Amino acid sequence: MNGIAFAASLVLFVGGIALFAYAFETPGFETAMFVAGIFAIVAAIAIPFHALKRT
Incomplete structure (x- = not known):
């Protein structure tokens, strides 16, 4: 689960930056x-904060 969440947040973050550029x-x-770029980056930051367990 940690690897999937990391990959999803990384894809959303890079995609958000690409949306800013285009x-x-x-x-x-x-x-x-x-605005879609802003939402993508917010989601990329929210995934590690809320979906991953604290260790």
Whole structure:
């Protein structure tokens, strides 16, 4: 479970950064992609805090 959660949070974090980068190159969807990037990074940070057990 720890490895899966780590991989998911890493993919979400990198994907969120990519959404930030591509947000300014897509006409008409800038705001939606930027907000999706924010949500992806928030989810990437929330997974380790809430899903993983404390040891």
